[in-house]
Amino acid sequence: MRLTKKERQSYLSQAFEQDPFLTDEEVAKKFHVSIQTIRLDRLELGIPELRERIKHMAEKKFDHVQSLSPNEVIGDVIDLQLHKSGISLLEISAEHVFKRNQIARGHILFAQANSLAIALADWKVALTGNASIRFVRPVRLGEKCIAFANVAEAHDSRLHVGVQTKVQEEIVFQGDFEVYRVGDDRGN
Amino acid sequence: MRLTKKERQSYLSQAFEQDPFLTDEEVAKKFHVSIQTIRLDRLELGIPELRERIKHMAEKKFDHVQSLSPNEVIGDVIDLQLHKSGISLLEISAEHVFKRNQIARGHILFAQANSLAIALADWKVALTGNASIRFVRPVRLGEKCIAFANVAEAHDSRLHVGVQTKVQEEIVFQGDFEVYRVGDDRGN
DNA sequence: CTCATTTTAATACCTAGTCCTAAATGCTAG
DNA sequence: CTAGCATTTAGGACTAGGTATTAAAATGAG
Numbered sequence: 001m002r003l004t005k006k007e008r009q010s011y012l013s014q015a016f017e018q019d020p021f022l023t024d025e026e027v028a029k030k031f032h033v034s035i036q037t038i039r040l041d042r043l044e045l046g047i048p049e050l051r052e053r054i055k056h057m058a059e060k061k062f063d064h065v066q067s068l069s070p071n072e073v074i075g076d077v078i079d080l081q082l083h084k085s086g087i088s089l090l091e092i093s094a095e096h097v098f099k100r101n102q103i104a105r106g107h108i109l110f111a112q113a114n115s116l117a118i119a120l121a122d123w124k125v126a127l128t129g130n131a132s133i134r135f136v137r138p139v140r141l142g143e144k145c146i147a148f149a150n151v152a153e154a155h156d157s158r159l160h161v162g163v164q165t166k167v168q169e170e171i172v173f174q175g176d177f178e179v180y181r182v183g184d185d186r187g188n
Numbered sequence: 189m190r191l192t193k194k195e196r197q198s199y200l201s202q203a204f205e206q207d208p209f210l211t212d213e214e215v216a217k218k219f220h221v222s223i224q225t226i227r228l229d230r231l232e233l234g235i236p237e238l239r240e241r242i243k244h245m246a247e248k249k250f251d252h253v254q255s256l257s258p259n260e261v262i263g264d265v266i267d268l269q270l271h272k273s274g275i276s277l278l279e280i281s282a283e284h285v286f287k288r289n290q291i292a293r294g295h296i297l298f299a300q301a302n303s304l305a306i307a308l309a310d311w312k313v314a315l316t317g318n319a320s321i322r323f324v325r326p327v328r329l330g331e332k333c334i335a336f337a338n339v340a341e342a343h344d345s346r347l348h349v350g351v352q353t354k355v356q357e358e359i360v361f362q363g364d365f366e367v368y369r370v371g372d373d374r375g376n
Numbered sequence: 377c378t379c380a381t382t383t384t385a386a387t388a389c390c391t392a393g394t395c396c397t398a399a400a401t402g403c404t405a406g
Numbered sequence: 407c408t409a410g411c412a413t414t415t416a417g418g419a420c421t422a423g424g425t426a427t428t429a430a431a432a433t434g435a436g
Contacts, residue, residue, distance in 0.1 A: 005413070020246075023392065034415050039393085049393055051239065051422090057246035058208075074295070101370075106316035107262070107302045111295035118294075128294035132320040138370070182289075182326070193382070211423065222384050227424085237424055239391090383432070394421070401414070406407105 003031070009041050020053045074111035075147065082122040083154050088112055088147045092139055102141040109139065109173045113163040116149045117177040121159050125182040129158075133175035143167045157181040191219070197229050208241045262299040263335065270310040271342050276300055276335045280327055290329040297327065297361045301351040304337045305365040309347050313370040317346075321363035331355045345369040 003011070008031055015030070016022060024042070028035045042049070048056075075090035096108045110133060118126050139145060145165050153160035158180045165173035191199070196219055203218070204210060212230070216223045230237070236244075263278035284296045298321060306314050327333060333353050341348035346368050353361035 025392085036415055037413085040414080051392070054246040055209075055242055058242040101313050103313070103315065105299075105302075106306075106319075107295055107299035110298050110302070110319075111293075114293075114295045114298070125289050125291070127291065127326055128323050130320075130322045131294075132318075134318045135316050138315055213423085224385070225383055228383080231425095239423070378436090379434105380436105381432105381434080383430105385428100385430075387427085387429105388425100389427105390425075391423095392421100394419100396419085397417085399414100399416075402412085404409105404411085406409090 005041075008033070009045055012038070012041050013045055013047070016047055016053070020057065021050070023050055074108065074115050075145070077116060077119055080119060082120060083159065084120075084151055086116050086120050086149045088116040088119075088149070090145045090147070092141055092143050092145065094141065097141050104139040104141075104143075104145075106135055109135065109145065109165055110175070112145060112147050113149070113165060113173065113175045114177065116147050117159075117161040117163060117175075117179050120149055120151060120161055121179050121181065123181040126159075126179050127182060129178040129180045131175055131177045133173070135173055136171050139167060139172050145172065147173075152176075193229075196221070197233055200226070200229050201233055201235070204235055204241070208245065209238070211238055262296065262303045263333070265304060265307055268307060270308060271339055271347065272308075273339065274304050274308050274337045276304040276307075276337070278333045278335070280329055280331050280333065282329065285329050292327040292329075292331075292333075294323055297323065297333065297353060298363070300333060300335050301337070301353060301361060301363045302365065304335050305347075305349040305351060305363075305367050308337055308339060308349055309367050309369065311369040314347075314367050315370055317366040317368045319363055319365045321361070323361055324359050327355060327360050333360065335361075340364075 011031070012027065015027060024035050024038045028038045031038070041047075047053075075088040077086060077088045079085075079087040090108075090112045092104045092108070096104050098105060113133070114128055114131070118128065145167055147163055147165040149161050149163045151159055152162050158178060161177045161179060163173075163175045163177065164171055199219070200215065203215060212223050212226045216226045219226070229235075235241075263276040265274060265276045267273075267275040278296075278300045280292045280296070284292050286293060301321070302316055302319070306316065333355055335351055335353040337349050337351045339347055340350050346366065349365045349367060351361070351363045351365065352359055
């Protein structure tokens with residue numbers, strides 16, 4: 001005999017979990033049963049059809065993209081004087097930390113400082129060239145990081161920006177960024 | 189008159205970007221045109237049908253969840269020899285770039301290198317201390333970044349890691365990371 | 377008014393299903 | 407061996423959300 005119903009259904013659940021993109025037809029071939037059997041199995045196991053499975057995945061992803069929006073700027077720029085100084089605020093939330101120890105990953109602090117440094121430049125296309133940074137002490141979940149940026153040197157196509165990030169007056173991160181202009185566009 | 193074809197198509201692209209779950213029927217009602225018109229528009233604009241759009245989103249999510257998990261590590265670590273060397277791969281996708289110019293934001297490259305450097309350390313809690321980095325040339329949407337990390341110095345609670353990121357043999361990013369161990373846990 | 381563009385309509389077909397009924401197997405107990 | 411049950415398979419009707427094609431109607435510009 002092939003497999004019992006129970007055995008098949010158990011493998012079935014696994015299969016769909018592992019690869020949600022399987023059609024009933026593909027699974028039917030895999031298990032050498034008819035497509036109807038697979039459909040009865042899905043019914044009993046409460047596994048929705050291919051299209052529904054895919055849709056749910058897409059919906060979840062959509063939520064993420066919208067809410068987390070890891071896009072233009074990391075941190076809220078609350079003060080900005082172009083080519084002079086700026087301040088950015090970032091509260092460390094769950095998606096910023098290592099799960100194991102609730103410590104913010106380095107590139108989050110870097111991203112806040114880097115975004116701020118670039119925002120300081122009044123150029124259409126500004127990019128980071130060199131940077132030298134120091135993670136002074138670990139930052140934990142829930143802490144509010146305030147990044148202070150100051151322009152140390154300003155040339156017409158290069159900016160030297162120093163950034164200090166503090167949690168309650170305590171320095172947690174320090175960085176020097178060299179931001180440069182691309183192209184000859186001026187103004188925003 | 190309603191809208192010209194061009195106007196409608198422009199709004200259409202936006203609409204689908206904003207809400208990829210729209211059916212042609214819904215859109216047709218929104219714009220007060222027939223369903224066929226919408227389909228012609230999609231054809232001309234190269235916008236795939238609802239199911240394909242959803243499927244692509246789900247596929248992306250599936251890739252991400254499996255490998256990137258958008259949290260722990262940025263980039264796919266494809267080779268890793270603890271306390272020695274490692275290689276990580278990252279294809280620059282839309283969420284990594286500035287919309288204006290399709291150039292990858294600095295902290296994405298930093299994140300890839302930083303994640304890799306930390307992955308090299310066989311410690312329960314490893315954090316970045318200092319880092320000195322250089323963005324050699326801008327990286328654009330779609331380019332595949334391969335980060336090569338090598339341990340330059342290894343102490344019992346500190347690691348010096350050099351990272352070079354290349355796009356097709358061309359160096360785009362260079363960084364030196366000092367990773368340190370927290371606590372007295374050894375092994376993983 | 378005429379011609380080209382644009383829009384709408386109609387039809388056949390597709391996938392990956394659902395839902396329902398019915399028939400064919402398989403297995404077990406009497 | 408056979409009645410009775412679970413299990414499996416088959417078939418038909420219908421669905422959403424399309425594609426692809428052909429053709430007719432509406433509209434706008436010269």
